[in-house]
Amino acid sequence: xxxxxxxxxxxxxxxxxxxxxxxxxxxxxxxxxxxxxxxxxxxxxxxxxxxxxxxxxxxxxxxxxxxxxxxxxxxxxxxxxxxxxxxxxxxxxxxxxxxxxxxxxxxxxxxxxxxxxxxxxxxxxxxxxxxxxxxxxxxxxxxxxxxxxxxxxxxxxxxxxxxxxxxxx
Numbered sequence: 001x002x003x004x005x006x007x008x009x010x011x012x013x014x015x016x017x018x019x020x021x022x023x024x025x026x027x028x029x030x031x032x033x034x035x036x037x038x039x040x041x042x043x044x045x046x047x048x049x050x051x052x053x054x055x056x057x058x059x060x061x062x063x064x065x066x067x068x069x070x071x072x073x074x075x076x077x078x079x080x081x082x083x084x085x086x087x088x089x090x091x092x093x094x095x096x097x098x099x100x101x102x103x104x105x106x107x108x109x110x111x112x113x114x115x116x117x118x119x120x121x122x123x124x125x126x127x128x129x130x131x132x133x134x135x136x137x138x139x140x141x142x143x144x145x146x147x148x149x150x151x152x153x154x155x156x157x158x159x160x161x162x163x164x165x166x167x168x169x
Contacts, residue, residue, distance in 0.1 A: 043069045044089045044153035045076055052082060070151055071158050073126045091153040097165060098146040101137065107159065109148060120150065123159045136162055
């Protein structure tokens, strides 16, 4: 039997960023659910597929998770006993209106209450993020009013989506 290749152990993550969830298949079949595993690199992921196996001669049913990182798009897999717990990150989604885009790629974002933040850059790091950054830049150059969706999890934030703001009549 070939040994499983796993990432090195990871450092503990902040308790306020996660909650506990049981690894049983019925409770984790929603595709929007994210999970963290102590054996995977520390990441917030979106579960794509969950399969379960029957109990074997050692008595544990297994859950096989296939997921993608919500910030990098990297595909990950995990196999855990169904009786074990997994850490589930808290993912917050917030919509902002784009009010400024400077030459260095920093975004001026305004929330619904009128507070402006200028600490996020255009998304980068993988092909989908680069494409989104190009679309945001092109729409901004055309003078369109944009609504950007920002995901925050595990002390990491990134613009994840954009849409055109509805036109005021």
